[in-house]
Amino acid sequence: MRKVWVIAVREYLAAVRTKAFIISLLLMPVLMGGSIVMQIIFKKIEDRGERHFAVIDRTSGEELYAALTKAAEKRNQYEIFDPETNRQVKPAFKIERIEPSAPDPEALQQQRFELSQQVQAGKYFGFLEIGADVYRVNETSRPVDDRDESRLLMEAIYGDDHHSDPERVRYQSKMPQDSSFSLWAERVINEAVQEKRWAEARQPRQKVMAILRPVPLAAKGLSRRDPETGRIIDAATESQIVRFLAPMALIIVMFMMIMVGATPLLGSVLEEKMGRIAEVMLGSVRPFQLMMGKLAGMTGTSLTVSALYLGGLYYLANRYGLTDFFSFGILAWFLVYLVLAMIFYGSIFAAVGSACTTSAEAQSFVTPVILIAVIPMMVLVHVIQQPNDAFSTTISFFPPSTPMMMIARLAVPPGLPWWEPVLGALLLLATTAAIVYAGGRIFRVGLLMQGQGAKLKEMARWVFQG
């Protein structure tokens, strides 16, 4: 046992001193801290100065241009400052009128091109075009009884050509994905357009809006009883994102641990074999001790990294008040399954490393193993949405996917009956024992084999005949 420990310590120290390990350790806090810092920096950069926008209003009277100018003035006066610090936090919008071109397509294209050039040159941030028929109301032409009520309602509000004619108002800029102006302009224009439509229809806008106000639906978890006070606690409002967050985060961490931990193990076995270190080691330890030592060292490395990652996640969860989703029960199960997963995949990788002679050869052997490890990632969304249907239950008892799938199902409220994770762990333990046995036998023979790498058939023979 002491020899296993000596090897494990060496493996651990060798792993944690590599650059890759330090990078992966730093990456997490850097990503976490970095995203916050970047947000602050971008805010600072973005929020300075004015943005000029060209507006072509093709409606008669150009009332929408007037509405935009007025709204922009109001916005620049009140809405771009932080109410507490009184500092400017958003850019000011300056609206500039452009004489509409002739309505024929050629002139239209010409004007758009000229304005594009001006945007390119930096004169404008972007330009907005308002079509002449923006006030037109599309009456539905098909018979009423053909559609359902809600669709009818949507069409009454938006018109049934809402998607087919998106360019009655169009906005062009170098950065179409930056929606700060387009969303604002859309809102201002729509308010003005609707106002005019109501007026023409002789209906007060407020009244119609009140009629059309949607009824919200609250999605909640289950009500439960507080075991101490005996009072019934109402379920907290759950957003779908939060529901996904915990299982996603846990599974991604576990998947990373398997990849980050087991892949170097493959390399280190290969190094020992091809660097002729293996036989020196076998002068002092049995092959099985060597393999177990390496597995223990690797598991230690992974536990170190995951402690940091989970700590980070827990910190974030705590900060956003989501600690309910990272209970200690789940974390404990996570550790149990992580250790089993590391040994399970680690023994496969160690066996492969010992049977191969080049890393390219080893890669071709582990690719199917990695594909199996990826399965849980692919079915993750389904399992989180339907944690207890036949598919999710079955796949969580398939040993290679058990660690990730069982954790995913545990992390979705209200969790699982106690026997499911226990049974899953026992099944995985039995499979892991078999894999370690087979891996150990391949390791023993493969390690001293030089020259050509082994075929799958040979490896099978080593397992069953020794």
Add this chain to the structure above:
Amino acid sequence: MSAVEIREVTKTFGAFTAVDNLSLEVPQGTVYGFIGPNGSGKTTTLRMIMRILHPDRGIIQVLGNDSHNAANDRVGYLPEERGLYKQMKVRDVLRFYAELKGCRDSKSSIATWLERMELTAWANKKVQALSKGMAQKVQFIATVVARPELVLLDEPFSGLDPVNTEVFREAVLGLKRDGATVIFSTHDMAVAEKMCDFIFMIYKGRKVLDGTLESIQETYGSDTLRVRMEGNGFSWQGMQGVAKVTDFGRWQEVRLERGTDSQSVLSALMNRGSVRHFELSRPSLHDIFVRIAGPEAEENHHA
């Protein structure tokens, strides 16, 4: 008690018999040389003594133990194919191997050996910074750092320059002085002749020689002439009673046929030219090796 006792051991790999019904006893405190051509079973035998391979038949006792691993911590092993963790520092590597042998207090032993091998200045350097000769020294220290009672060295002298060969030879003899038993395999017959108390030769998995150098030479008798003639281009063609001539250029080593009188050969030589050196001796280990495993023996074997 014997340090190693091998009784009727056979080891096969598939259809190939690597070691065939081998028996051998290595007395404690001796230096035992294993010789034999490549692929004749030396490394397999050493690996079986180390319990890295297990015999199909027969018993191997190491330091009085015949169970697996029981004596391993008291045995040091330097395999023919050897490497070190390149990223580790010299001192750490040595401490690691000492700990693997269960030796927790290796500090003084490491210091002594680094000193003896003139590597003290390199103790805190990474292994990858060492030259090949230095790395070989570190590997040797790793083998003996836990003060083993039995040391197995597979081709310890291969690839060494003459200076390092001297250092290694001195180190091996030092181990013997300290009471350890040393078994090493080698292709260098001169080294085996000079250093080994006993020589064991294995050929095609079978033991063909075993004993002291003298006792081995005894069985072949004094049938070898070492001759040096004046001038070049001397021909042995048609000389009576000569079985084989090995020409080293300036010297010739001549094996006489059984029953040939060496004096008659000398007079024949004197008739042909000027004799500068004429010596009747026992065959060298090199010659014995070639007689057993050379192409000539191959032909007899097939005939």
